Amino acid sequence: MLLTLSTTHAPATDLGYLLHKSPHKAQSFALPFGEGHVFYPEATSERCTAALLLEVDPVALVRSRKGPPGEGGALEQYVNDRPYVASSFLSVALSRIFGAAMSGRSRERPELAAQPLPLTARLSVLPCRGGEGFLRRLFEPLGYTVTATRHALDETVPEWGASRYFTVTLEGLKPLGDLLSHLYVLVPVLDDDKHYWVTEDEIDKLLRHGEGWLAAHPEREAITLRYLRHQRGLAREALDRLAAVEEAGEPEAVESARDEEEATLERRVSLDEQRREAVVAVLVEHGVTRVVDVGCGEGKLLKALLKERRFTGITGMDVSIRALERAKERLGWERLPDLQRQRLQLLHGSLVYRDKRLAGYEAATVVEVIEHLDPLRLAAFERVLFEEARPGVVVLTTPNAEFNVRFEGLAPGRFRHRDHRFEWTRAELETWARGVAGRCGYGVRFSPVGPVDAEVGAPTQMAVFTR
Ligand code: SAH
Secondary structure, eight states: OEEEEEEOSSSGGGHHHHHTSOTTSOEEEEETTEEEEEEEEEEOSSOEEEEEEEEEOHHHHHHHOOSSOOTTHHHHHHSSSTTTSOSHHHHHHHHHHSHHHHTTOOSSOHHHHHSOEEEEEEEEEEEOTTHHHHHHHHHGGGTOEEEEEEEESOTTOGGGOEEEEEEEEEEEEEOHHHHHHHHHHHHHHHHTOOSSOOOTHHHHHHHHHTTTTSTTOTTHHHHHHHHTTTOHHHHHHHHHHHHHHHHHTSSOOOOHHHHHHHHHHHHTTTHHHHHHHHHHHHHHHTTOOEEEEETOTTOHHHHHHHTSTTOOEEEEEESOHHHHHHHHHHTTGGGOOHHHHHHEEEEEOOTTSOOGGGTTOSEEEEESOGGGSOGGGHHHHHIIIIIIIOOSEEEEEEEBGGGGGGSTTOOTTOOSSTTOSOOBOHHHHHHHHHHHHHHHTOEEEEEEESOOBTTTBOSEEEEEEEO
């Protein structure tokens, strides 16, 4: 199995930095199913090509195989196309050997990693179930020029006709990480024969590698179904999550690794806890007993609310099913005594769509959520919460962008979290919040959360709307 990746972006040998593999030597990597070799058939400043050659060992595959033999019986276990064609083995090799490049990271050339480059990928043998039409429907909407040559089943016996194997060239102007992610997802989809059984985790992988392109892809249903080995339950869940991502106009917001970044940054002031205390204090001050936490995430605030007897109706809502599942775990939902469980409700929904279930609460909390919304969706959010749901009190927190200069390790101009769409200065929050309050018949006041710096204010800002 051979994959080559070429660029003509000068100096083309920078491809080596992007792939984290030197053009000057050949390297080999042990893989669970054999070996992967990386080498450069050409490396000049005008044009550079990296080759990934996989040696899939069918005997090792049979030995490591769990479960009953496949339908083809004993012979097919040893004699099959797997060593020669691009398949899910290639995806495993891509993530093991070019993992950093696939996620868009490059130590030496970070800007180049993010930049669209003229790239050509060539797969020497790609099995395409669904034929050339399906191949094109997968790659052309992503902006590739596709060249495909179909191979005969046997050159010497023309009457046997064509095989499902193609030599495929994809050309496009893409960041390298995007191209690798497209191959990672779409090669096994074309082959439609994954070498391992897929479970829930595979949904996360699909959504992670599909971030930014899969939700809007015209073939997303076929891609999802095949990627998840035709398990309809899993595919349904993946498609629901993709739809939610599209609705929210943003990538899946709760992803532990990323949340971890923000959490580490803010840890020194244990801001998370101070934020929750500040929010709960406002609710207590206003005598609130029934509250909905919109964008509840993993349910940390819900847990704090549950500890206070005064809150008799606590609802969490989030657009991410995964976040709601984590919230259930965190709250020990399964083990909660009935009385406690009756106080608590979790809803799947988006706060940029009208939702009757949000009506009737004394208060709504919106903790570190608005900065995850596309600014163009703020008007919809305003309508849903302040015009339609109309709780008596809205407690909203968001980062104070001015404070970012005080975070060591946060580069100037960067946001605290990769999914943030914006971070506002104090003046920006005030302008927006006063506008909303004026339009919707609320009063609003502002307070800092966390240690106040004389110059830049506090790390978090809170707006409390009342009517
Ligand atoms: N309030 C939580 C989580 C903040 S992270 C806390 O303070 O820990 C932001 C959360 O907003 C994520 O869980 C994300 O899934 C959710 N979110 C983003 N867009 C949303 C939308 N349109 N509707 C509902 N929730 C949304």
